[in-house]
Amino acid sequence: MTFGLTILPQGHSFRVKKGVLLIEALRDAGINLVSYCNHKGLCGKCFVEIIKGALAPAEAREKEFTTRKRLGKRYRLACLYRISGDLKIRIPEPALLPKMPVLKRGLRRAILPDPAVKKVVFASCPPNLAAPLSLSDEVRRQIPSLRQKVSPGILSEWAELEGQRPEEFTATVYENNEILDFEPGHTAEKNFGIAIDIGTTTLVAELVNLNTGETLDAVTGLNSQIHFGADVVSRITAVFEDPKKSGALRAAVLDSLNSMIEKLLGTQRIARRHVYEAVAAGNTAMNHLFLGLPVKTLALAPYHAVFSTLPPVPASEAGLAIHPRGKVYIAPNIKSFVGGDIAAGLIAIDLRHQQGNYLFIDLGTNGEIVLKKGRRFLATSTAAGPAFEGMNIRCGMLAVPGAIYKVEDRSGLRVRTIGNLPARGLCGTGLIDLVAIFLGQGTISPQGRIRNGAPKLPVWRGVELFQRDIREIQLAVAAVKTGIRLMLGRENLTVRDLDGIYVAGAFGNYLNIDNSRKLGLLPGLDKKKIRFVGNSALAGAKALLVSRKERARSEHLARTVRHVSLATDPSFQKTFIEALRFEAWK
Numbered sequence: 001m002t003f004g005l006t007i008l009p010q011g012h013s014f015r016v017k018k019g020v021l022l023i024e025a026l027r028d029a030g031i032n033l034v035s036y037c038n039h040k041g042l043c044g045k046c047f048v049e050i051i052k053g054a055l056a057p058a059e060a061r062e063k064e065f066t067t068r069k070r071l072g073k074r075y076r077l078a079c080l081y082r083i084s085g086d087l088k089i090r091i092p093e094p095a096l097l098p099k100m101p102v103l104k105r106g107l108r109r110a111i112l113p114d115p116a117v118k119k120v121v122f123a124s125c126p127p128n129l130a131a132p133l134s135l136s137d138e139v140r141r142q143i144p145s146l147r148q149k150v151s152p153g154i155l156s157e158w159a160e161l162e163g164q165r166p167e168e169f170t171a172t173v174y175e176n177n178e179i180l181d182f183e184p185g186h187t188a189e190k191n192f193g194i195a196i197d198i199g200t201t202t203l204v205a206e207l208v209n210l211n212t213g214e215t216l217d218a219v220t221g222l223n224s225q226i227h228f229g230a231d232v233v234s235r236i237t238a239v240f241e242d243p244k245k246s247g248a249l250r251a252a253v254l255d256s257l258n259s260m261i262e263k264l265l266g267t268q269r270i271a272r273r274h275v276y277e278a279v280a281a282g283n284t285a286m287n288h289l290f291l292g293l294p295v296k297t298l299a300l301a302p303y304h305a306v307f308s309t310l311p312p313v314p315a316s317e318a319g320l321a322i323h324p325r326g327k328v329y330i331a332p333n334i335k336s337f338v339g340g341d342i343a344a345g346l347i348a349i350d351l352r353h354q355q356g357n358y359l360f361i362d363l364g365t366n367g368e369i370v371l372k373k374g375r376r377f378l379a380t381s382t383a384a385g386p387a388f389e390g391m392n393i394r395c396g397m398l399a400v401p402g403a404i405y406k407v408e409d410r411s412g413l414r415v416r417t418i419g420n421l422p423a424r425g426l427c428g429t430g431l432i433d434l435v436a437i438f439l440g441q442g443t444i445s446p447q448g449r450i451r452n453g454a455p456k457l458p459v460w461r462g463v464e465l466f467q468r469d470i471r472e473i474q475l476a477v478a479a480v481k482t483g484i485r486l487m488l489g490r491e492n493l494t495v496r497d498l499d500g501i502y503v504a505g506a507f508g509n510y511l512n513i514d515n516s517r518k519l520g521l522l523p524g525l526d527k528k529k530i531r532f533v534g535n536s537a538l539a540g541a542k543a544l545l546v547s548r549k550e551r552a553r554s555e556h557l558a559r560t561v562r563h564v565s566l567a568t569d570p571s572f573q574k575t576f577i578e579a580l581r582f583e584a585w586k
Helices: 022-028 060-069 135-142 152-164 224-228 232-241 245-268 284-291 340-349 428-441 467-490 506-510 513-519 536-546 548-560 572-579
Strands: 002-008 012-017 047-052 075-077 087-090 117-123 168-174 178-184 192-198 202-209 215-222 275-282 327-330 357-362 367-373 376-382 403-409 413-417 456-460 463-466 500-504 530-534
Touching: 002 022, 012 022, 047 060, 060 075, 152 178, 168 275, 192 245, 192 284, 192 536, 202 245, 202 536, 215 245, 224 232, 224 245, 232 245, 232 284, 245 284, 275 284, 275 340, 275 536, 284 327, 284 340, 340 357, 340 367, 340 530, 340 536, 340 548, 357 467, 367 467, 376 467, 403 428, 403 456, 413 428, 413 456, 428 463, 428 467, 428 506, 428 513, 463 467, 467 572, 500 536, 530 536, 536 548
Parallel strands: 002 087, 192 275, 275 327, 357 500, 500 530
Antiparallel strands: 002 012, 047 075, 047 087, 117 168, 168 178, 192 202, 202 215, 357 367, 367 376, 403 413, 456 463
16 A cells, blocks of 8 residues: 655655655655664654654654754654655654765875776787687787786677777786776777775765776765664664665665765766776774675674675676676775775875874764874774764764854853854764864863863853753763874873874864864874874875775785774773763873
8 A cells, every 4th residue: 555745845756665664655755864873763854744744643753853853843854754654744854864065175196107907009900810719829929918807798899899990909908917998099088096994974986087087987886785874883784683784775875975976977977987996994893894795793892894895896796887707806905894994094194104102083873083103003893972063962963064063262152153053963073073162161061071061061042052962962972082092002102102193084174283282182282293194094095096005005004004902901990980081181
């Protein structure tokens, strides 16, 4: 049985099956709502107004959200509403997933292009009746460096082209080992690749000219896996509880990525068949879910990955919409929850060749920390949670237009929003500023309590900071602070021994160093030694795409970086409890 679903004021109508969750029906129709809690009604982001249709009694959590948000009695959470009849709804703008801006700031290294994919042009030779060569022998004669693979499909295509007698052919060769394509004419300039950052929250794809290393265009989008949970742990748990969800999670991220690739190619008017390779950098769980690999081992001690490094995967097998014989290279996972995004990031900043002691910190949903002492590398991950990205926060949101990213105390709170639009909520850096300001005013205690016992603090025109939000930031800051302290302690280092700190991730682009120090998120190092490097995972993915040497270096790093498990450190619990206090490093 199906029912009609109409969305006002646009008037879009379609049929949906009885009993389907409203949020899933909308997603199937291409309308994505904000939902960070795996459809459990916990984040309170996906409210819709029921204009006409069945209105079941609101659950207690819905009543709490509608009261706080000052919504009418006909609002319901789409993730809890099951369709039982014809329905007309209105979707408030804050409930719709926003378009993600492209992060333009970040570190870029000059790298001499030496891609795995090269195109070779050669003249067509007429057949020799006296000593005829087979087509495969002709291929090897024309391309002496080719060592092994010429598939029957390639030979079949070339045989057909031979009948057309073009004066020139162009062969696309992968790693001097395999022919990916043959084309008539001179097409050497049409050689492209895609660098991809598979973030837990956001995805970024960059179109690159493999011959020159030039970035032609970039596009950003939300990782549709967010419907299954805001963080890595919730998605792993979803698959652990129901293995069938592995396919749904993989399909979600592939749908997002392929839509982004289609947009890039359409904008630049580049044919899919001329994109021969993609390099993807994600954390360990994202890499596994992207390939549809089991994540059970990541859910149970000792929390190990199914793979560290992989040979390039055929694009047809990986599911990416590039040349069907193209390749997809996955940036190598280091260990456990320190994944390919960190390996790529270390390549992007070229930390291996810098003298001294450095910290590399990725302040994303899953906080990773790498310590370089001399020539040795140690890495760990922290359960920072999604607070730094504005999630699990009552008035929180991603760093998109309308998000408060900066707050100042000028005889009263003054806020700045991304895009200078009316404030819609708080992103992570705005939260850091707010807590630091309230801490300085004495409104919040160093223990993270609102001193007058109030459940919330007003911020700006309908945006409020709740006691639970402060706890979320407190836990996230303590996790990172604990990780840094334990890593330094293992190597008998103090903050004064550090020559620099690199902070990666979109979060760092708006981060106020002074306020971060007040909370203890960043150590009290000279400002000149703290460098924000933006989306280092994407920059590293591009480096691995255009340079075989950098790819080899990343694989060496993955083998040699020593992984540190904080959970097994005997001083972890004591250090974490101490780190919960908001205070600068001593």
